[in-house]
Amino acid sequence: MNKSRKTKKKSLFRRMVAWIHLWPSIVSGIILVFVCLTGTVIVYGDEIMDLTAGDAKYVTPSxxxxxxxxxxxxxxxxxxxxxxxxxxxFFKDPARSIRIRAFNPKGPSLVMIYMDPYSGKVLKKDTSIYFFFVTAHLHASFLAGEAGHWVVAIATIIFTISCLTGLILWWPKRWNRATRQASFTIRWKARFKRLNYDLHNVYGFYSLIICLVLSGSGLIIFFESLMNTTIRLSGGNLRDLTEVVPRQDSTKVSLDMVPFAYKVLETDHPDKESVSIWNYDQKKLGAFIFTSGNVGLKSISDADIAVYDRYSGQKIDIPAGSLRHRKTENIVWQLHMGQWWGQLGKLSTFLAGIIATSLPITGFLIWWGRRNKKKKPVRKMAAAVTA
Structure with missing residues (x-):
């Protein structure tokens, strides 16, 4: 057997890894591109919403x-x-307006409404959030209901496996100067095939950890059993806050929630800039559940929770396990949305999202180039035999 041919022969394990890395990714490639692209678009949703709000974010304290x-x-x-x-x-800054997320149940309309906290004047109805609402649902399910959720989940599992098998294929058999240069640097002046290979190989490695975090957190969000396991491992129990606070009592008169919202910001958590309360919780519970921190569209950075009885005004102590339940869910969403390390975390997630979007494309081009390359030696050999 030819010596060079023998040295090039890959082990059975490596061939199996290459097959697992290639074919499931080829099949799910278009889906993965779409899921990664829509996810990347959402990363800076909070900043874009603040930008489109414009002057409506601020008022002159009267x-x-x-x-x-x-x-x-x-x-x-x-x-x-x-x-x-x-x-x-609600915001701690007295010059900030109230931000209200509202929807019209009779039509596909989700808006942010900004209101003067002193006069009650509506300053702006911003419809920009509806774009992110649609994009988020395209990202999660292609707007195709439960079937769409499963398609995205299966594609995400394939992406996770591709990341791990990609690391195995990337890992050099020997570490030396040449392999280090090939594994960690991109030859920008190389021909297209080599440049495309480097973009797939090198950028795929650099984005690996964040890609695994994004895909892993997405699977935890989709599979309830995985979320429950994550909550248990974090020290939480499966009883959410809504299950341990008092229920609504129609025989009692509720206090106004607004003073309690600002009390949370001024007394309970004075280091926080904003506080959120969900209306659907308020309608069925006998308590106000406030989450303070940097309130985003889907998660809250540096979150803390305060709960008040809506009839007596007394602060309610929540079991540590239920608090951990809510905080763990929020952390998973933060990891998935890129809010885990402020603007640096968002930038890293955004860049990783761009790379993840490109990986199925560059990977397909590598496969297509090699597929065509394999045909050429056969033709040359046939020509030599004929001669």
């Missing part, structure tokens, strides 16, 4: 007392009848 939750809802109903509130966000 010295008047802040309006009540009843006035907020009445003003909203007058100006936008039919809209229902999902979330209220």
């Amino acid at each position: 010295g008047d007392p802040r309006i009540s939750s009843e006035q907020i809802n009445e003003n909203l109903k007058k100006q936008y009848p039919g809209y229902m509130v999902s979330e209220y966000v």
Whole structure:
């Protein structure tokens, strides 16, 4: 047997890894490109929402007392009848307006409404959030319901396996100066085939950890059993806050939530800049559940939770396991949204998302180039035999 041919022969293990890395990725390639691209678009959703809000984010403090939750809802109903509130966000800065996430159940409309906390005047209805709402659902399910969720989940599992098998294929058999240079640097002046190979190989390695975090957190979000296991491993129990606080009592009169929201920011957690409360929790519970921190569209950075009885105003102590449950869920979402390390985490996630979007494309081009290359020696050999 030819010596060079013998040295080039790959082991059975490496051939199996190469097969697992290639063919499932080829089959799911278009899906992976779409999922990664839509996920990348969402990363800077919070910043874009702040930008589109413009001057509506700010007011001139008048010295008047802040309006009540009843006035907020009445003003909203007058100006936008039919809209229902999902979330209220209050800010510690007295010059910041109230941010209200609202939707119209009769039509595909999700908006952010900015309201003066002193006069109750609606400053702006921003529809930009609807773009991210649609993009998020395209990312999670292609807007195809449960079947779409499963397609994305299976593609994500394939992507995770491809990342791990890619690391095995990337790992040089011997570490020396030449292999280090080939494994960690891109030859920008090389021909297209080599450049494409480097983009796939080198950038794939550099983005590996973040890609695994993104795919792993996505699978945890999709599979309830994985989320429950993660919660247990973090020291939480499976009883969420909504299951341990008092239920709504129609015989009692609820206090106004607004003073408690600002109490959380001024007394309980004075280091936090904003606090969120979800309206669907408020409608069925006998307590106000406030989450303070940097409130984003899907998760809250540096989150802390405070709970008050909505009838007596007394602070409610929540079992540590239930608090850990809520915080663990939030951390998983932070990892998936790129909020784990401030703007550096977002930038890293955004760049990794771009690379992840490109990997199925560069990988396909590598396979296609090698497929065509294999045909050429056969033709040359046939020509030599004929001669």
